[in-house]
Amino acid sequence: MNTSVSSLKEDLRTLGAIDVIANRAIALTRQCTGYLTSDQEEEGKEGEEREVDVHFMKLFRQLKLLENILCMSKGNQSYLTMFDGSIFISEISKFLVLLGDYLISKDLSTRHTFIVTETLLGTLRVFLNITHDNALASYRVGEQEKIIDSICNFTFKLAQSVPVIQQFDILVLCLSLLINLLEESSTNVQHMCSVFIDVASTSSNPYGDMLATQALVKLFLTHYERGESASVEVPTPTKQVISHESPAKSPKVRKDLTSTFTSRMKSGIQPVPKKMKERKEEKMEEDKAEDKEQDEEEEEEEEEEEEEEGNISFDPLIFKREDFDSALSQAGKHMEDSIISSYSAVLVALLIQNDSLPCHKSSGSTRSGLDSVQRILKFLSAMD
Structure with a gap:
């Protein structure tokens, strides 16, 4: 201090x-x-x-x-x-x-x-x-x-x-x-x-009608299992943003229009014959027309997709903020479950240390009770 x-x-x-x-x-x-x-x-x-x-x-x-x-x-x-x-x-x-x-x-x-x-x-x-x-x-x-x-x-x-x-x-x-x-x-x-918890056991409070030691073990198991099963997933809004992003357009394959007037020969650069020159110029015009037609078709497809989506605009910043808040909330709950299960496990350990924790039968068998104690001891070992 x-x-x-x-x-x-x-x-x-x-x-x-x-x-x-x-x-x-x-x-x-x-x-x-x-x-x-x-x-x-x-x-x-x-x-x-x-x-x-x-x-x-x-x-x-x-x-x-x-x-x-x-x-x-x-x-x-x-x-x-x-x-x-x-x-x-x-x-x-x-x-x-x-x-x-x-x-x-x-x-x-x-x-x-x-x-x-x-x-x-x-x-x-x-x-x-x-x-x-x-x-x-x-x-x-x-x-x-x-x-x-x-x-x-x-x-x-x-x-x-x-x-x-x-x-x-x-x-x-x-x-x-x-x-x-x-x-x-x-x-x-x-x-x-x-100590006995003298309150009726309900769905909202499952810790009633039992000794405090039993309720303590149950509290540990509840928060331990909840913490183990917690997983942070990508929220739906982010997936929507990703799915509605326009895909990266692949570069269009263009014909190699170089060497229009010349062709490379082993012997060097020589003039291209007039007929070949005319054919290549015609081919260039055809390629330009095809490219223009392809661009118009792509624009029409994009407009149709926007109409199908109802012209809904997705703001990536808003959805990312919501996703962050959701992930933060899940992390907070996971932290709370971890803390509560840790403190519960320490309390059970103090009772076990002095051989004071009574053996309780659960569902007519000691098997579940032994499993619970083993899980607590395993959890405590992981904390070391």
Whole structure:
């Protein structure tokens, strides 16, 4: 880390700035908690909802500050972990659990729920930074009531319902946070193995009615297979442009009209006889007439082709831009699938490492379960 940035973060701690920001975040958390637990919010009053959104946005900004202050700063991580008897972790954990319960029961397409979800993402980022390579913080966060259960529910329930723009963020943050918690604490590993996803399994959410460990393996396989089958193809518009481009005309075969008045002889250059000269001049006129007739036929064919195409003009620049956007979108999806499958595989590896992953029968046989584990191990080997 840059020395000046590191020293600035130390100054924020020594001068008491972290205390001010943490206390402000706790106060806003309690205000938002009061709204989430009150019966008045069920009325859905527009004016009150806007006022509450302001509190959530203020909390989000405080969390953003803490996220940056904690990033790659061991001193600040430890300080905030033990701040006022770990009250910060306790209050934020309760708020995070409450946020999950609130969002899972709501319509997530509204502006209000979008803001609340952004606040949840900000809370996850703070926990992710505070637990990074920090055993004490991982233990403190993991021991909070229902925190691991809630993170699993965010991964396998909430992420399947939020808008697409927020789905990847939730999955990556939750998986990363679970890695931090499990890597530093065997107690958290044991707890993770007992979490059950108590939601009905549907076509939109295939991770219900199973243990979190089973859902984790299924999540890996889903994104791993999707990433493997992804291929970037040339989009149709480009093919249309290519197919409608006028083919390069082959050079017309012309008769060699050189040596009209002379012919090369072994003995040298000699005058061409008058009759031969006249014949060659006639031949030249015939060739010119044939070429003119051929050009007229080609022009007529081109006009007919344009009429058949409906006189549609294709702009290569526009179609190339669309093709680029399409290829970029496919590459982005492939990258997201690769990241999610990678983090899922690391989590499974942490469970296997401690012999904590229970053996589950799938479709009445352990064959598919063994195949899944083999694919995960193969994937992890490729990552080395």
